[in-house]
Amino acid sequence: MSAMASSAAGEIRDVKLSDALSERYLSYALSTIMARSLPDVRDGLKPVHRRLLYAMRQLKLDPSSGFKKSARVVGDVIGKFHPHGDQAIYDALVRLAQDFSLRFPLIDGQGNFGNVDGDNAAAMRYTEARLTEVAAALLNGIDEDAVDFRPTYDGEAEEPAVLPAAFPNLLANGAQGIAVGMATSIPPHNVGEICDALLHVIKTPNATVEKLVDLMPGPDFPTGGILVEARENILEAYKTGKGSFRLRARWESEKIKGGGYQIVVTEIPFQVQKSRLIEKIAELLIAKKLAMLADIRDESTDEIRLVLEPKSRNVDPDVLMESLFRQTDLETRASLNMNVLNADNTPKVMNLREVLRAFLDHRHDVLKRQTLFRLGKIEHRLEVLEGYLIAYLNIDEVIRIIREEDDPKARMIKRWKLSDIQAEAILNMRLRALRKLEEISIREEHTALTKEQKDLKGLMKNEGRRWSIIGDQVKEIRSQFGSKTDLGARRTEIGAPPSGVIVPLEAVVEREPVTVLCSGMGWVRSLKGHQEDVTDAKYKEGDRERFVVHAQTTDKLLVFATNGRFYTLGVDKLPGGRGFGEPLRLMTGLPNDQDIVGLLVHEPGRRLMVASSDGRGFIVPEDEVIAQTKNGKQILNLAQGAEAAVCSAVDGDHVAVIGENRKLIIFPLEELPEMTRGRGVILQKYKDGGLSDAKTFYLADGLSWAAGAGRTRTETDLSAWVGKRSQAGRLPPNGFARSNKFS
Template sequence: MSSDEENPLSTSSEPLSRAIGERYLTYALSTIMHRALPDARDGLKPVHRRILFAMRELKLSPTGGFRKSAKISGDVMGNYHPHGDAAIYDAMARLAQDFAMRYKLVDGQGNFGNIDGDNPAASRYTEARLASPSESLLQGLAEDAVDFRPNYDGTLTEPVVLPAAFPNLLANGASGIAVGMATNIPPHNLGELVEALLEMIKRPDITDDELVEHIPGPDFPTGGVLVEPPENIRDAYRTGRGAFRLRARWEKEELGRGQWQIVVTEIPYQVQKSKLIERLAEVIQTRKVPALADVRDESADDIRIVLEPKSRTVEPEMLMGMLFKNSDLEVRFSLNMNVLIDGRVPKVCSLKEVLRAFLDHRREVLLRRSQHRMDKIDARLEVLEGYIIAFLNLDRVIEIIRYEDEPKAMLMAEFELSDVQAEAILNMRLRSLRKLEEMELKRERDALIEERSGLEDLLASEKLQWKTIGGELKDIDKKFGRNAEGGARRTGFAEAGEVEEVPIEAMIEREPITVILSKMGWIRAMKGHNALDAEVKFKDGDGPMFAMHAETTDRIVAMGSNGRAYTVLGANLPGGRGMGEPLRLMVDLPNEAEVTHLLLPKAGEKYLLASSDGDGFICPGEELVAQTKSGKQVLNMKGAAKTTVCSKIDGDTVACVGQNRKLLVFSLEELPEMARGKGVRLQKYKDGGLSDAKTFTLADGLSWKDPAGRTRTETDLAEWTGKRASAGRMAPRGFPRDNRFT
């Protein structure tokens, strides 16, 4: 016997390089496959998969009760994941954070941390259960949908991968650092992912660039604005590597008297708010951005970071451009789609490859679940056939059971039953021996045979399989897609360009608003397009004057009686909860002037402008938009004249009516088009002035509302047609007493 065999504790020698190489390689493979990289099929790392599976085993359904987080992390550690409980709890807490996960997988109760960067409370103080999306990830585990493997000590089994009814890898993203490689995948909008998958099922040869038409970019849970050029986004998805520029969402808030401030309402993903505030304070202290005077955190449940400029003459876009360069209000989010294909091979995948891995997994799950169901049906049909034979020969079966020493063998021999059938008959309850039961058994058998036939067709037809998968994806879209609660896209898109020249509209989310201006000049914007005649509260003695539908990105023009056009941005208007703010504090409208018209001029539109003196012209819509608070002089007037008409041109003919009730109709071609001026005479008056004017299509006739509120249309206008600047004839009978067309 050798000395080595005599001493079991003896040592052996080998080169250090080989020993380190082998051991480090083992560690590296373990880190890559079992810790840091997610599986392309369910988008989960082992720790997350084990947390969800353990919570399922604890029956913590989304509609059930909560359990202590300490109990959950203890079960995960003891049964499946023999690592530190703190690491397990941190991983579970992240799954419950709505600012970290686009679609939460765990529903938490208690303090699970916040966007400031504060840690969750200890596991003994918090409770958790599965969130609704987790049910879709786990659905099918009891139907042999995936393989199971022994846990670390061989006493239990755990799934190798989850069935995953939706592409969780892209929906929630993932990040991890392994040995020699890393992964970083941003979250995406599930509705867009489903749309792309359905298109991929229809056209398997679809390209990555075509997929980007359905998935234009990441959708972060914290919102923000993507300013990466579309071509860069396409390249990133095609190669699996790239980066996205993500900016905070902000808006300019008017404070009155020419003062304003910037309010940041969404910050970039994975940026801690407390550290962002510290960085902004440091920027002020070091004077890197001299235009910034102060920063305040006024956040409650939502984000509200207030940035005060040193001077109101600073352009908000220029200030934000400097802050984007010097703080985490703009970050670059790296894309590195390095994932495990089939749970074994790490690979940097394109967008199409990741989606294809998910679809192939869903097909395998469908086939396995269908086969499992068929096996269950076959087993049940065998038992049912035995029951039916027993009912057809009930007296003989009872006789055998009563008098035979070995009834099972006798039943099998006499009725050619299988062991399973004979055992089922012997275990049958006496209450089942009734006529109705026989009918129910035959009905169940027929239903199972029909279901089995459908499953056979499904297993034999690849087309039918993809159709079924498409139907499952549509169900997911109904549950969590863009029309579901919280499913709408949160991250917007904008062009970066030169940061100092970015128009403010590009950084504001486009939303519908209803703009209301009162008689006393108070303006506000209600969210959404509400009915223009809906009841709205006003201050005592005040009432409605103008109401119009617009969007937050629109530039709204208020035409003053002094001929000046004043412009306000829809996003800068005060909200509709209060009474609004005086328009005079937002623009330099003189006290002696009042607003005569509220409009939304667009490029390409033309407007008819006219003064009470009867002078007017055609003005392009873009010329009405002013760039400063002081407005823009458009219509020149003398003396006590006021702006009377400012209406969009719609037709080929002009109708004017004077204070003397004389009506004149002439061709629109007789009016000049100009950006500013007095214009030309529309109608001649001996005394008085212009009451109203409008444009219309001559072929359709001239319409107005009579005193009873009915619309009247006059098509024979020869009596009132003449040359511009003539006096006209008395208006027809039934014309409104206030000499206005509307």
């Protein structure tokens, strides 16, 4: 018992948790990268797809044969090669059969294999499958020792490590995969163009990517569409192996009765579900985010036909479509990340030339292996034929030995110096083969095989001739699947980048009046209509009213914060009036330790005065403060310990500044510079404290301030306070607000 315990204890090892985790996670990561998620650059397949095609070949589901139930295929794949879930394998099979998912389907499906609306395929017991001609080209030569085989998961059989791949599947059908710490995304391309590029690489091994892009101008998606990416971006993507392509739906304008028109979408971007696209457009219509669109109808049959009705015949169709492209999946981006496994099973991001070169090198290896395999077969057959010829020359003696000798095989080997293979072949000859005609045909076959053997040996010594044969194979693929065939004709149009169609906000958002409320704690909401009395508006406990502005849903809201940054929000993006709204901090990049200084509706062409708590400021054109990102735009640079304190529209010819020390200074507006960003100039000097408030006004109208209870007071005799910018000032007029604020 103690010996058993000791033996068991010997298996226990003390290992750091971090070491154990890293070792196990690395094993999982390598398994995911090499055996699941990344395609092989040579045949463009992941293991599950390769196993599917090989299992179907073993079932003799060739393009010319009949169909078999998909369940039978899935069962064979699970039992022999791929011990995973049946639904996962069936999903992979279904995708290989969908002509809207694969540019060149590898499986010919019979039954319901789903549709572009996103509907699922029927259960595997209902559908049937067989290989396509493309899959046959991928498998061609697999019985001729063209590729390596490895044991299956249970060791009972063997499976190909890669397919011979006479078809450039990686670029033709593309690939998608997410591994551990890396991913791949390759869009489909046109085989005719790929073959042109391959032939150019054979002719010019150091071909430039620019020339290859001339031959392969961009992806070719099964669902068509229009590629509107700039050529320089496409070129950069193929040079680096990483990038993206802008893809738009194809549409046309149709005239209808009454002089109006409707827009018909006939092709949608790749991997966009039509039903989900229609739902999204309908949601935007209900939310009044598509002010120019009246309705959408789906009139699709086997071909896509989405009908878009404009609200008015005066709506410009280009502007309407541009607004849809910006807000819906009628425009998408197809990413390119050519991260693939090379011949050494190592993941690598390749550029276009490297991918084409890897495919050609694989085809070169396949050709050499097939040639050696054929030479071996010829050598074996010639040996057998030479034995037959010896037998024909000595037929009577052969018959006597077979009839009389106890060990005819050994006797014949000794008598005519035959090999074991030759003696066995003679013993297995049929009597009908003893005819004179058979001898003649054997001599003819021997001559032909000898000639072929010499030719193949010459091929193995001549690399240039091998590349010529590979070029012929590429040309054969081009003629079978290229641009002149129905399957290979280009579907995606290579268009120009969109011209600068200006989409007014009114085209996207329906213009409606709203009242924007922002509380002291920064909770914002919008109420319908321009409401003058908002005293009944409710706020969170401890919160209060702070900003109330009238706006339109097409307006932009400017938020100036204590960090000197301006944040921009679309009024249409604000939450409705029910409840307390949403925190402005969540809608912008406003930090938690900063507060709101000003909130106003953007008016193009207007000027703003901004100032900091240390008494510095300037005038900035309002068009310059619009922020394009959520993080806002820095306008007022701040000194250590200072913060932004004032933001007000410029309306006047003089500036009034009052400090925390209750000193007032007035100076001409022309003394304040106009800048787009900076710290500004000194408005008022302080011994203690800082700036409290500032405003612009017309000197002739007098200076006004809030006097409480909704009243204002105005002082017109201001000569005592008018001076130069950066002076200290003097105490304000009697009755000035105790808050030290003008409003």
